Amino acid sequence: xxxxxxxxxxxxxxxxxxxxxxxxxxxxxxxxxxxxxxxxxxxxxxxxxxxxxxxxxxxxxxxxxxxxxxxxxxxxxxxxxxxxxxxxxxxxxxxxxxxxxxxxxxxxxxxxxxxxxxxxxxxxxxxxxxxxxxxxxxxxxxxxxxxxxxxxxxxxxxxxxxxxxxxxxxxxxxxxxxxxxxxxxxxxxxxxxxxxxxxxxxxxxxxxxxxxxxxxxxxxxxxxxxxxxxxxxxxxxxxxxxxxxxxxxxxxxxxxxxxxxxxxxxxxxxxxxxxxxxxxxxxxxxxxxxxxxxxxxxxxxxxxxxxxxxxxxxxxxxxxxx
Numbered sequence: 001x002x003x004x005x006x007x008x009x010x011x012x013x014x015x016x017x018x019x020x021x022x023x024x025x026x027x028x029x030x031x032x033x034x035x036x037x038x039x040x041x042x043x044x045x046x047x048x049x050x051x052x053x054x055x056x057x058x059x060x061x062x063x064x065x066x067x068x069x070x071x072x073x074x075x076x077x078x079x080x081x082x083x084x085x086x087x088x089x090x091x092x093x094x095x096x097x098x099x100x101x102x103x104x105x106x107x108x109x110x111x112x113x114x115x116x117x118x119x120x121x122x123x124x125x126x127x128x129x130x131x132x133x134x135x136x137x138x139x140x141x142x143x144x145x146x147x148x149x150x151x152x153x154x155x156x157x158x159x160x161x162x163x164x165x166x167x168x169x170x171x172x173x174x175x176x177x178x179x180x181x182x183x184x185x186x187x188x189x190x191x192x193x194x195x196x197x198x199x200x201x202x203x204x205x206x207x208x209x210x211x212x213x214x215x216x217x218x219x220x221x222x223x224x225x226x227x228x229x230x231x232x233x234x235x236x237x238x239x240x241x242x243x244x245x246x247x248x249x250x251x252x253x254x255x256x257x258x259x260x261x262x263x264x265x266x267x268x269x270x271x272x273x274x275x276x277x278x279x280x281x282x283x284x285x286x287x288x289x290x291x292x293x294x295x296x297x298x299x300x301x302x303x304x305x306x307x308x309x310x311x312x313x314x315x316x317x318x319x320x321x322x
Contacts, residue, residue: 050270113137147184
């Protein structure tokens with residue numbers, strides 16, 4: 001009778017669905033993916049692709065617990081705590097707020113920046129060569145491209161003297177992002193107007209302030225991707241060129257975007273997760289920086305704004321949207 005009961009229990013166990021906890025108990029790696037922005041997000045597909053290239057298949061020999069903070073840092077903190085409670089093996093955190101939230105939740109679980117901006121300035125790592133903590137991964141150099149982005153706008157917009165930056169009040173990445181643009185503006189003899197907002201409901205007010213400040217173009221902080229449609233519509237209403245970090249924003253009606261190859265970075269994050277799962281220590285894995293940056297230009301938007309695309313800029317573009 002006991003043997004029969006044992007076999008019955010064993011059979012029932014074999015029929016259980018493959019939940020995160022069951023797989024984790026069976027030594028299948030459990031990864032927590034914490035994304036600062038909203039779902040659906042291209043990070044998910046690219047990261048899965050990177051893991052597949054390394055031999056991992058979600059649901060077979062890998063479990064990923066996905067969490068999206070919807071651009072709210074307080075929510076990212078809550079979700080990071082959830083992932084720690086699940087006892088994930090690694091947290092892959094996309095964007096500086098997600099990494100900050102993960103760091104606040106754990107000092108022991110490895111955290112992979114997948115990627116993050118300004119890891120040194122934001123206090124995410126001690127150095128790029130030897131992070132020295134439970135964090136490693138990739139820097140997207142979003143806070144190091146300010147001068148280049150301003151220079152691109154100066155080439156595009158005749159007589160450019162004043163540029164606004166749409167930035168988030170409560171994002172830990174905001175300070176280094178805006179400061180880098182401030183340094184670039186000073187070097188190029190431009191004025192920078194920071195339009196700081198606490199949430200999407202303040203967008204209209206922010207654009208009105210940008211116009212009042214006589215800004216001639218707007219640079220958008222990366223965390224506003226979920227508000228792309230609203231931002232592009234307001235920019236069109238005020239006839240303001242928009243420079244962003246995302247091709248999607250340029251496709252939607254922004255003037256141009258300039259950034260690292262996001263999809264390649266997302267896939268590359270998988271290599272850090274793989275190394276850690278195989279025993280590497282995060283603090284000894286050097287942080288990687290991008291070597292290739294993409295320039296995307298929307299010709300239709302340029303025409304709508306009565307802007308002529310300089311031939312030299314057109315020749316340097318990686319993609320031209322017509």
